[in-house]
């Protein structure tokens with residue numbers, strides 16, 4: 001199987017050389033293969049978001065390298081990487097431009113990885129396609145092309161962000177607790193939608209979650225991060241047999257900590 | 267007596283419309299940076315007199331007024347380019363970047379004006395001489411030319427903001443993380459916004475210098491307050507609207523601001539006092555939403571505070 005993303009000895013410090021120095025990622029080595037749908041779990045502050053942000057290019061990493069399809073992208077910024085990597089943030093407000101309409105946001109996403117010019121931002125012939133795409137979300141958004149995003153609910157926005165992230169097929173889709181800020185029903189809806197899109201387009205995805213059931217239910221591979229290191233990496237058969245108690249036990253064993261409060265992981 | 271008052275009021279109003287239209291280009295320019303891009307750009311105070319200076323210099327070397335006016339726009343865009351690069355590429359905070367360019371422009375403006383503090387356009391043709399054969403009053407001419415320019419500029423601006431690049435400028439000001447995640451080069455869009463804004467501000471400076479009959483190196487002082495006042499007045503009077511209406515309401519804001527100022531200037535005060543009243547008007551307009559909230563503090567519904575602009 002082809003390797004899409006390869007992370008080699010990734011180290012990251014925040015505030016290096018200051019009193020606040022924080023060694024967040026301590027030598028991450030990871031190969032993501034084509035078609036992998038990986039869920040990452042780990043306690044608060046384990047470095048999950050930092051890992052995802054490193055892959056997205058949000059900041060220069062302290063050391064190590066990141067290869068996308070064999071090409072070294074370690075030095076590239078978010079904008080450069082955006083033609084191949086797309087993402088959905090935890091905060092539903094983060095993924096869309098609130099003052100633009102639904103169709104304008106989609107039109108911006110349609111141009112990911114291409115240069116932008118002086119032609120009309122939203123083209124007439126695009127509207128039909130947008131409508132079809134929005135209809136697949138099953139939220140009735142296909143009739144609200146001209147609605148300002150700011151007027152939509154968090155769940156609706158998150159569904160649109162998911163659509164925007166995949167409307168042009170990404171090589172890698174990053175999801176950082178993208179259903180965490182939603183109510184249980186909407187959260188389920190967004191997760192089901194995520195799985196549907198990922199399997200239909202056969203995408204490679206990297207998803208942070210705090211929900212162990214989700215981590216077990218979705219995807220083909222599960223990674224546990226603890227204090228900046230990968231302590232568990234299970235795939236396929238091994239992963240499918242996991243239960244939540246198994247995971248908790250694994251966590252205790254691997255972290256070597258006497259964590260009495262399991263909610264740390266949940 | 268009453269009739270006198272009304273003729274007086276009418277002339278103040280038509281004078282305010284004429285002045286307001288020319289100043290509105292400055293206000294819409296500031297609107298582009300302050301509200302659409304969500305940056306406070308002080309380059310204004312340098313690009314405004316730059317517009318006047320370039321136009322005066324070109325007119326004095328006998329170029330047609332229209333060329334002199336367009337020259338000012340390009341000069342302003344260049345000033346915006348400089349601030350934009352200082353802010354985005356050198357990562358200097360926007361406020362500081364604007365102050366730096368504004369300070370540097372003072373010397374440049376002085377050179378453009380031949381090291382004189384002002385440059386009279388005595389006996390030269392200006393853009394306001396275009397309609398001489400119609401024998402309109404000078405105020406009517408200013409209104410017509412001002413209106414045509416404003417319509418043209420806003421029409422162009424609105425069309426531009428609906429293009430792919432235009433949308434990406436709005437989205438940059440709205441949500442920079444999302445914009446970058448969608449591959450928008452946010453340095454580029456910001457620089458472009460700076461250029462458009464300062465081009466319009468210099469255009470305003472050019473028209474006002476031509477109407478006054480002279481360019482003045484210190485004419486930039488207080489322009490940021492004038493522009494902001496127009497924007498805030500428009501927001502207080504005409505609430506949240508789509509972009510096109512917002513731009514026109516800023517034009518109305520500029521006219522209303524001129525009108526208030528002209529009424530104040532009817533009082534027996536010094537000419538230089540007007541900057542003080544500009545500041546007071548801005549404070550009143552800015553504090554208006556707060557006062558409004560205080561007044562209706564009984565009702566639970568409070569306007570949600572949003573980061574960035576109020577598009």
Ligand SMILES: Nc1ncnc2c1ncn2[C@@H]1O[C@H](COP(=O)(O)OP(=O)(O)OP(=O)(O)O)[C@@H](O)[C@H]1O
Nearest residue numbers: 014015022024042043044045046047048049050051
């Ligand atoms: N931009 C930043 N500057 C400084 N420190 C940061 C920054 N971002 C994260 N950190 C620190 O890095 C550590 C790991 O944070 P990170 O957000 O990656 O954890 P996480 O695993 O995503 O946690 P959570 O489950 O709470 O989202 C934390 O100690 C956090 O305080």
Ligand SMILES: [Mg+2]
Nearest residue numbers: 048049050176
């Ligand atoms: Mg996190």
